[in-house]
Amino acid sequence: MPVRIxxxxxxxxxxxxxxxxxxxxxxxxxxxxxxSATGPFNPHFVIDIGLGFTAAGIAFLAYAWRPRYRLLALGASGFVVFHALFHLTTLASGHHAYAAVDLQIALLAFAGLALCWPWQAAVREDAA
Structure with a gap:
């Protein structure tokens, strides 16, 4: 149940x-x-990012609703994990202005990945 929550x-x-x-x-x-510190506003780019996060959100909600959708969440983790890795590389290169945000993004991304990682599937699916 904690995994689903x-x-x-x-x-x-x-x-x-x-x-x-x-x-x-x-x-x-x-x-x-x-x-806004990354350059001028680009609506196409922002909407693309928004749709990626929307898809990830739907996938994790589907997994919370039905644990058998674990692979859907695992696939969506690709987007959020690579996004987090980008934030961590900017942090590692010395850009600390938004360090708390970068770390929050990484924490959520890797927590999501850990929740749906296949090695835990048998335990969770038996409990569901």
Whole structure:
């Protein structure tokens, strides 16, 4: 049950962030920590990112609802984990202005990956 609750929370966070970016890209760009420091506003890019987070959110919510959708969440983890790795490389290269945000992104991404990693599947599916 804790796995399903954590998956739902990660799913809601990603879905909320994704819908915010996809539906209100200009507002998301202004409110997302560090986004406006990356260059001028590009609605196409922000909406693309928003749709990626929306898909990840839906996948984690599906997994929370039905544990048999673990592989869906695992696939969605690819986007959020690679996004987190990008943030960690900027942090490692000395850009510490948004260190807390970078670490939060990494924590959520790797927590989601750990929740749906296949080596835990047999234990969780038996409990569901």
């Amino acid at each position: 954590l998956s739902a929370l990660i799913g809601l966070f990603n879905l909320g962030n994704g819908l915010f970016a996809a539906l209100l890209p200009d507002r998301w760009f202004l409110h997302a920590p560090g986004a």
